[in-house]
Amino acid sequence: MGKPDVLVIFPARPKAMAQLEAAYTLHRLDEATDRGAFLAEFGPRCTAIVTNGHANLTRADLEYLPNLKIVACSSAGFENIDDQALREKGIPLTNSSDALYDDVADIALLLTLACRRELVHAHDYVRSGDWGEKGMYPLLSSVKGKRAGIVGLGTIGSAIARRLEPLRVELGYTSRSRKPVDYAFHETVTGLATWADILIVVVPGGPDTEGMINAQVLEALGPQGTLVNVARGSVVDETALIDALKTGKLGSAGLDVYLNEPNPNPALTSLPNVTLYPHHASGTVETRDAMAQTVVDNLAAFFAGEPLLTPVYALPDSTE
Numbered sequence: 001m002g003k004p005d006v007l008v009i010f011p012a013r014p015k016a017m018a019q020l021e022a023a024y025t026l027h028r029l030d031e032a033t034d035r036g037a038f039l040a041e042f043g044p045r046c047t048a049i050v051t052n053g054h055a056n057l058t059r060a061d062l063e064y065l066p067n068l069k070i071v072a073c074s075s076a077g078f079e080n081i082d083d084q085a086l087r088e089k090g091i092p093l094t095n096s097s098d099a100l101y102d103d104v105a106d107i108a109l110l111l112t113l114a115c116r117r118e119l120v121h122a123h124d125y126v127r128s129g130d131w132g133e134k135g136m137y138p139l140l141s142s143v144k145g146k147r148a149g150i151v152g153l154g155t156i157g158s159a160i161a162r163r164l165e166p167l168r169v170e171l172g173y174t175s176r177s178r179k180p181v182d183y184a185f186h187e188t189v190t191g192l193a194t195w196a197d198i199l200i201v202v203v204p205g206g207p208d209t210e211g212m213i214n215a216q217v218l219e220a221l222g223p224q225g226t227l228v229n230v231a232r233g234s235v236v237d238e239t240a241l242i243d244a245l246k247t248g249k250l251g252s253a254g255l256d257v258y259l260n261e262p263n264p265n266p267a268l269t270s271l272p273n274v275t276l277y278p279h280h281a282s283g284t285v286e287t288r289d290a291m292a293q294t295v296v297d298n299l300a301a302f303f304a305g306e307p308l309l310t311p312v313y314a315l316p317d318s319t320e
Helices: 014-023 035-045 083-088 097-116 119-127 130-134 155-167 189-195 215-221 238-247 285-303
Strands: 005-008 025-028 048-051 070-073 147-151 170-174 198-201 226-229 252-255 274-276
Touching (some): 014 285, 097 119, 147 155, 170 189, 189 215
Parallel strands (some): 005 025, 005 048, 048 070, 198 226
16 A cells, blocks of 8 residues: 655644655645645645644635545644634644643743843843943832733643742633633633733634734733733734733733734834744744644554544544
């Protein structure tokens, strides 16, 4: 029996790609000059897809893939993949959340502390010589004793909470369902924002969460509040965020993600009360390699008839 045919929409890391090349016949849509022609020629052969959440996989694309059996995604988010169409066709989808939660949680903590203790401004204060000329940097407010709310207490959100606990903050969250934790549960995002001093957003992107952090939420968080977003840029109403930061309705923001990447709105990035990171929360060699390895391992499990390691959803009557 020949190697299974696999469509590559977005390539994995080099180590993972070498393993995929050894095990499968790869069809490199990512290198094709005519997407439609390539799919028409090679799509019917392919039983699996290798991709990530930033590359499109549409319902129309699936028409070229009548024999598709699995989609393996090397990122946590998959908002550009039509997962509803996959579900309807009974095609499993896997992602890499379990491989990246530690690094993403680290950056959420970094952005929280950098915002609350004004790391960037304090750094510039020393570098510019202002410390010597103007004296002590203005006093700030301690993180200890503040209330930190997490929007989305899944794998990553829980890892963030564990990092915040030693800071002696009070923790709260909102999620689709209550979790077996001692943190304060809030039914709505606005309710959580009203309660919190720091609001950390870590929900999936896509239409269900688009604009979730809106003007009402930002105003509820308030002029002393801090928003940290390590989710997706689409989750925050960016126009409302810019207005809230400009007018003082919101105190500060720490952002790893933006609505328009890699060219975020200068009206946002030029604001003095924003700490910026270039959508790089999972950006370590170790984590990116581990994320890519989930693709290899999920495909290997699937073709061996074994349970998938990181399925996004359960399928009816599925053995995975």
